[in-house]
Amino acid sequence: MSPIDFGFYIISAAAVILLAAQAVLNPTAFIQITIFGLADGAMYALVALGYTMVYGIIELINFAHGDVFTMGGYISAAILGFFAINENSFTVGNLIAILIVFPVVMLIMGGINISIERIAYRPLRNAPRLAPLITAIGMSFVLEGVMFLWHGPASVHFPDILPHGPNFQATVNGVFVTFKDGFVMVTAIVLVTLLAFFINRTKLGKAMRATAQDRDAAQLMGIDINRTIAATFFIGALLAGAGGMIWGLYFNNLFYNLGFRTGLVAFTSAVFGGIGNIPGAAIGGVLIGLIAAYSDSYIGSKWTEVVIFGILIGVLVFRPTGLLGMRVPEK
């Protein structure tokens, strides 16, 4: 064990012991914070998956991805307006609306992301590597501009149509749990499981893995690279669109530059888990959500960003390939 690894373990152990002390001293508060953290982390994980997939396949930090996520929230809020929804109590109409809007908004965001890839990234595939990074930043501004134009700088209300209120919350030994918390976690787990199945069991998933590993060799094996990369963007946006809608359902408000901060945190999660690594991104998202929640309560919310990015730097210094440690092949 090198001294650097030793330091890493010492610091991690100290953090875990401090947290454990909190857990023993005040278990109710600790479990409560953990639940908040898991719900937040589930959403970060959904966005982080898109970052990690795109990075894995074309080594692009897709700065527009966070805004695709926000756009998903905006569009689902707009579509929900067409349904007979009731914000005060949970009706069958609400259930139908959610069941229909979920796939619709995911498909719309997938379509938008494919167009973004087609317009802004594909023509630059053989250009210097920073050129697509700049168009990604440009597309991020464009998406934010569209949302700004649509609803202005104020925050947008997202209809509160999930079951809520006194009938849908429980207090177990002083820990306050709502239906929404469970909904967010279950949806995220379902989506991530579907993604894992898709990547590991289908032909297109295999093509994606092959393209991520070696694009030229994959092409020689008869894989349509453009189609595979477009599919990656499509799936990333499916998850981001779902994430945007879940965010809206959970927090009931959105603003046009939400994706900037969320995207940065989600990207951090992707790196945290080992960028390019799909289970890593999911775990990283949940971990960052937890860390953010603990830091919010035990250190103070104004220090949360410092804590998150400090941990990010620490992880990269001590574990340069992220927690799960899969190395993206140097191309």
Place this chain on the structure above:
Amino acid sequence: MTDSAPAKRRSPMGRLRLRERMRDRDQAIYGVLLVAALVYPMATLFASGGSTAYIAQAAHAGTWVLLAIGLNVVVGFAGLLDLGYAAFFAIGAYTYALFASSQLSASPLHHNFHVPFWIMIVLGMFVAAGFGALLGFPTLRLRGDYLAIVTLGFGEIVPQLSFNLPQWTGGINAIGGIDQPWLPAWITGPWAGANNVALIQNSTCRNPLAQTQFIPCFSFAFDPIAFYVLIVILIIGAVILVTNLYRSRLGRAWMAIREDEVAAAAMGINTVTTKLLAFAIGASFSGFAGAYYGASFDLVSPDDFLFVVSITVLVMIVLGGMGNIPGVIVGALVIYFVLYTLLPSLASNAESFANNFGLSSLTRQNGEWPGLYAEVQRLQFLIYGLILVLIMLLRPQGLFPSRIREQELKHAVSQEEGSAVEEGVRV
């Protein structure tokens, strides 16, 4: 630029070899920029009837040019993607602001410092370089984009720290009342009286009529021309320094690392030291720019150093043509113009355009329509994004790419067609 037949005696003008220099694109850009830098203050003073607002704006743009030149060393020369460059800018600015204002008397130190600007600008440079080395030392063994992410994290942490430590940095209230640089009277002349209150009161510069004359007062306290001259000198110095670095052994080592780190290491280049130097030198320029910024803007607030700033500087250098100093300067000026002149004035321009063409009904608010002015103002984000995407699609190499890299690209394309190109043109 080599002369094959130097037999002919040259006239004094001929010795400058203006004609040959003009044919070289980069030299021509330098020439145009120099002439523009000289003519600009006179032209705007004349055109606006003595208003120095445009000159102040140009002096502000100069900060960005300095930043772009510095980031170009890291990203363009050494090929290390730095997404947290604003952090070093912040460090430079805060170093100056803390040691040249009354801020520290409210801090736990209970003592304020007023170190002269000319010392602090050098100190700010070294402090920023020190932080660059400090951050670079443990992280430079990371490859490629992991480094970018570490710098991104650092760039997020620094402004957060200045938000969260108000007893030192003033937090959200920012640091104001920062000392201006001053020159000794034997340079500025007694009429300016920059560092003498009584003289300032009576100086001709205080007289509004004197402002209309083309005599610069050269007092930093109330004359943007002084800052303009200072930043032009700083930029010229920076360009000379960076150009020499680029042509030196170190510059070649940077390029070698950029193209292939393993091969460079095999050739005997100490990659860690070389990358660390790129990082520290790049950071030092931004520390330089930070000190200047603090003095000229008279306000240092954590809002000025957010992630957007790092991104903007990166956009400037990629758009201008990475690795090519004149290209980077032009890129910085173009983006500055778009961000600070074109976009803010777009709304009023559109409004007057509509009025002139009998479309004045568009300018009034009507139901959902917020009026042309408000609508165009809302469009700013969108237009900026579209400009970035369009320029990159039209010129993926940037406006004025480095000649050497252009050649490399062509060479690679003709040699091994298609997808293998990115081998030769990483970053």
